[in-house]
Amino acid sequence: MVARTDVADVLIVGGGTSGGVAARHLAEAGLRVVVLEQGYWPSESDFPGNKPEYELMVGKQWSGNPNVRGKPEDYPINVDDSVQPLYMFNGVGGSSVLFAACWSRALPSDFRVKTLDGVADDWPIGYEELLPFYEANDIDMGVSGLGGNPAYPPGAAPPLPPHPIHKTGRRMAEAMNKLGWHWWPGTTAIPSQDYRLQKQCVRYGICHMGCPHGAKASTHVTQFPVALNHGARVVTGA
Structure with a gap:
């Protein structure tokens, strides 16, 4: 028994x-x-x-x-x-x-593709309903990024500061500035400093092979x- x-x-x-x-x-x-x-x-x-x-x-x-x-x-x-x-x-x-720990959210418009674009179906929920869970998950997963992205409604900033932008990223940002295109530093589930059970990223650049440093979320x-x-x-x- x-x-x-x-x-x-x-x-x-x-x-x-x-x-x-x-x-x-x-x-x-x-x-x-x-x-x-x-x-x-x-x-x-x-x-x-x-x-x-x-x-x-x-x-x-x-x-x-x-x-x-x-x-x-x-x-x-x-x-x-x-x-x-x-x-x-x-x-x-x-x-x-x-x-690869890219940590992108669906845009508010992604929940209303039938209404806005005439394709597929609208979600039964919206971005605003998911926002508290997005933010809680950011905290659990040690997300790094920069708050205030105007592509999204207001909300809490990621718990950790963004990673520095390398030369390639800066070149791309400069090009988008010239074109008048919106860009924003990437949000990643990789800590930019030691965080809870995660170590600070040491920038191996091999996230898709598993992180040997124990940083990635x-x-x-x-x-x-x-x-x-x-x-x-x-x-x-x-």
Whole structure:
């Protein structure tokens, strides 16, 4: 007979990006959470970005395509009819382990494409309803950026200051200024200074291979450790 203490309130299948966010907040709220993940915990020491052979490693064992990676926890995916390349990771943190950490929001107009553009359907919610959750997630994920972008309605600035703009970015900004085009410093889920469980970015420039420094906001860094501290369990190899 199973003891009542072994019974979870919530079972989450998949320890990826949304699974990590859900596990953290449900565990913080006092619920007993179990997460089943078919992959395993990634280790910063295994990521290829700071190794001389990183280009070879990202072409095989750290590819974003599970058909190429071919690890035991991967499974084949038919992309014959897809125009979009396959980019995913099976493990704790999911595809946030390999994402580039570009942290863009949908514009208010994106929620009303039927009304404004006559295509698809309008969302049943609007930007304003999502704004508190956008802002809360920025805090959880150590987002860096510059507040006040006039392309969006007013709201809170990201919790961390923006990263410096490099030469290429400055050149592009100067060109857009000449054309009279709007531009704004990029918002990223990468801390510009030490923040909670994340380290300050050291600008390896290899975010899509996994961050060997532990800076980028993968949920195996930002969410799951908090969930575990609140009693959640993560079962790997499930």
